[in-house]
Amino acid sequence: MPHEPTPARRSAPPRPSAPPTDTAAMISATPPGTVTLGRLLARAGEAVRVGLPEPMWVLAAVAAAKPARGGHTLELVEAEASGASGQLRAYLPDSAVEALRRVTGHAIIAGHLAGLTAVLQLRCNFDARWGLSARVTALAPGLETSLVARAVEAARARLRAEGLLDRQRQLPLPRDVTRVTVVHPHDAAGWADVAGELRRWAAAGVLTFRSMPVPFEGADAAAGLASAVGRATSSFDGVLPDLLLVVRGGGARAGLAPLDDEGLARAIATAPVPIITGIGHASDSTLADDVSLRTDTPSKALAFVRELIVQPARRARIDYAAILAAASGGVDRAAPRLAATERLVTAEALRHAGVASERLHRNWGAVREAAQQARGQLARLDDALDHIVADVAGVLPLHLGRTTSELAALMEAIRARARRDGDRADDGARHLDVVADRAVSLLDTAATTLLTLGGAAKAAAVAKVARASSELEALTQTVRERSQRHVTSTDDGSRAVATIEAAVAETCRAQLVEILRLLEAIETAVDRRLAAAEAALDRALATLDGADPANILRRGFVLVMDGQGHLITSVAAATAAVDLVLSLADGMIAVRLTT
Known part of the structure; x- marks a missing residue:
């Protein structure tokens, strides 16, 4: 038995100093029956032991509860309902509180008795020095309810002050539920229904789940539940689960004590994934319910999960309709701009092509005109050369004929003179020689003149032909250069037209490629979202089929x-x-x- 401390000491009043008297005289003067103070206190203690031999149930209000060695000291006063007044100091040992903890399963704190009106079993005793006091031997049934409520409220206040009470409700819900972990009691009826539904969903390919059975009642249940929550929110095949279900399904209210444990509440509040509770007590809310996403029963917890599974299918349908509307609207809005751009590009290309064609026609006309002029000059030069050749051919016979005639006339004159002057034969012979020499000289002169005239005519003809050839060559070079310039201008125009046509074609091709790319991307996104929506819808339909009344x-x-x-x-x-x-x-x- 733990040591029972004495009540808190009150300072004893100082003994008054009496004037010195004759003690024997004073004793002889006392009335009959007078006792000493010690005797009086001893008789008072005896009266308490005899008059209150057994513990008694006492209704009192607890004004204060202060820690003492091995327990608490309670300041008891009269309950307001009694209308009387009184005060008593009582000692509450820790063993009595521990017995109450074992009965309720809650972490009851003796300090929470302060301010309560309670029925306590008290064993009274009287001490000669400290007066009347009592020891609490038992607490009346029903008091634990108030103590439990106070303990839970205190834990709730601490969690709220630390920001843990609403932390779970601030976590984002998963967009797609594929991995679920369930913490549940062994062989509980509520778990059987939950397991059957989860197996049907798993068979339909909707999700995978992991079962974690753990005791929900007993002295170590709260610690086991907190440990199970920590393990359940760890990796699930390498990744975290999407949801954690804590389901119980019915049972007595007294069995909910572990779910009011502050350690379990902290484990739930600090979990990295959403935790849904389905304890099975619609009218009873535990501390675990306060810090989680609470549903009344396991079936409602499953309905919560089912709604999260079906939501992506609804969202996919809405997104698919929005994508189709946006794609259709985008194509419709882009069509007029594309048509206007095509008309503008076509008109610009035709304009440039027309300008280049006109320039080409003008250049080609100039080339044709220059060629015709060159051909005319060549023809005139050819005619002039023919005239020169004809003139030379006509002059040479005339000169030759005249020279021959003169020579014949001279020979005839010489012969005539020789016949008249026969007498002077020698002189005639000499003269004949002179004449012959002169004739030969004349013949040489005629031949030289003929050759000179022929050479001059020939040189003149050759020079004229050379000049004509030079002029023709220069004209040809001029025509060639002008033609080359015109051809170069024509080529520049052709290249400009080709460049414009290539730019127009490249722009149209790029716009067409971009449109095709956008359409392909839209079709791919639509197909992907549609496939995801169909898969989610199939899972939802399988889920709904599992809830068919016939099943x-x-x-x-x-x-x-x-x-x-x-x-x-x-x-x-x-x-x-x-x-x-x-x-x-x-x-x-x-x-x-x-x-």
Whole structure:
């Protein structure tokens, strides 16, 4: 038994100093029956022991609860309802509080008794020095409810002050639920229904789940639950789970004590993934419910998960419609601009092509005109050369004929003179020699003149031909240079036209490629979102198919209706109907209630 400390010491009043008297005289003067103070206190202690031999249940208000060695000191005063006044100091050992903790399963704190009106079992004793005091031997049933409420409220206040009470509700919900971990009791009825539904979803390819059974009741349940929550929110095949379900499903209210544990509440509040609780007590809210996403029952927790699974399919349908509308609107809005751009580019290309064609025609006309002029000059030079040759050919016979005639006339004159002057033969012979020499000289002169005239004519003809050839060559070079310039200008125009046409073609091609790329990207995005939406829809349909009433009936449930086909949901309605129809998985049975 722990040591029971004495009540807090009150300072004893100082003994008054009496004037010196004769002690024997004073004793002889006392009235009969006078006792000493020690005797009086001893008799008072004896009276308490005899008069209050057993512990008694006492209704009192706890004004204060202060820690003491091995327990707490309670300042008890009269309850307001009694209308009396009184005060007593009582000692509450830790063993009594620990017994209450074992009964309730909650972490009860003796200090929470302050301010409560309670029924306590007290064993009174009287000390000669410290007066009347008491020891608490038991706490009346029902007091633990108030203590538990105070302990939970204190824990809730600490969590709120640290910002943990609403932390779970601030986490974003997963957009797509594919991995779920469930913490549940061993072989609980609520878990059987949850497991069946999760298995159907897993078979349909909607999600994968992991089961973590753990005790929900007992002395170590709170610590086990906190540890299970920590393990459950760790990696799930290498990644975190999307959701954690904590489900229980029915049971006594007293069995909820571990769920009010502050350590468990902190583990839930600081978890990195959303935690959904389905304890199965709609009217009872635990500390674990306060820090999590609370649902009343395991079936409602599953409904919460089902809604999260179906939401992506709805979003995909909405996004698909929005993508189609945006794509259609974008193409419709771009079509007029593309058509206007095409018309503008085509008109500009035709204008440049027309300008280049006109310039080409002008250059080609100039080339043709220069060629014609060159041909005319060549023809004139050819005619002049023909005239020169003809002149030379006509002059040479005339000169030759005249020279021959003169020579013949001279020879004839010489012969005539020789015949008249026969007498002077020698002189005639000499003269004949002179004449012959002169004739030969004349012949040489004629030949030289003829040759000179022929050479001059020939040189003149050659010079004229050379001049004509030079002029023709210069004209040809001029024509060639002008033609080359015109051809170069024509080539520049052609290249400009080709460049414009190439730029127009490249612009059209780039715009067409961009449009095709955008359409392909839109089609790819639409196909991807549509595929995801169809997959999510298939999973949702599989989920909904799992909730089909016919499937529920195959699990052993019965659908009760009255004779008019109205659903019966209560005993009162069944009693009022009398004639009932029971719908089973393989048919219906008509029954009649008898009292």
